[in-house]
Amino acid sequence: QLQLVESGGGLVQPGGSLRLSCAASGFTLDYYVIAWFRQAPGKEREGVSYISTRGGTTNYADSVKGRFTISRDNAKNTVYLQMNSLKPEDTAVYYCGARRVFNPTNWGNALLYDYWGQGTQVTVSS
Numbered sequence: 001q002l003q004l005v006e007s008g009g010g011l012v013q014p015g016g017s018l019r020l021s022c023a024a025s026g027f028t029l030d031y032y033v034i035a036w037f038r039q040a041p042g043k044e045r046e047g048v049s050y051i052s053t054r055g056g057t058t059n060y061a062d063s064v065k066g067r068f069t070i071s072r073d074n075a076k077n078t079v080y081l082q083m084n085s086l087k088p089e090d091t092a093v094y095y096c097g098a099r100r101v102f103n104p105t106n107w108g109n110a111l112l113y114d115y116w117g118q119g120t121q122v123t124v125s126s
Contacts, residue, residue, distance in 0.1 A: 004098060004117035012086055014087060020094055022034060022081075029072070029098065032114070035048070035049065038122075043092075049068055050070070057104075067084050068081060068083050069081070086122075090124050091123050094119060094121075
C-alpha cells in the first residue's frame with residue numbers, strides 16, 4: 001500500500017520549535033518532489049514549502065521564510081520540516097504531498113499532488 005505518514009506535531013508555545021516528519025511506505029520518495037501544506041479551520045490548504053528530488057532546490061511561502069527549513073533523507077525515505085519561532089498563526093493541520101511530475105510555477109496547487117498523508121496537528125498557543 002502506497003502511503004505517506006506525517007508525525008511530530010503537537011502543542012507548543014509561541015517562539016517554540018517542532019520538527020515534522022513525512023515518511024513514505026510502499027514506494028520510494030527518490031523520484032518525487034515533496035511539499036508541505038497546511039490547513040487551518042475554515043481556510044484552504046496552502047503550500048508551505050517544497051523540496052526537489054535530490055534536495056538541491058527548496059522554496060518557501062513568504063509567511064514562513066527564515067523560520068522553517070525543509071530537508072530530506074532519501075536513504076530513510078523521509079522528508080522533514082523544521083519549524084522555529086512558531087507563531088499562533090502557524091496553527092493548522094500539516095500535510096505532506098508527493099508529486100512525480102513537477103512544475104515549480106504551480107507548486108502550491110494541492111490538486112496536482114499524487115499522494116497525501118493523513119496530516120499532523122500543530123497548535124501554537126500559550
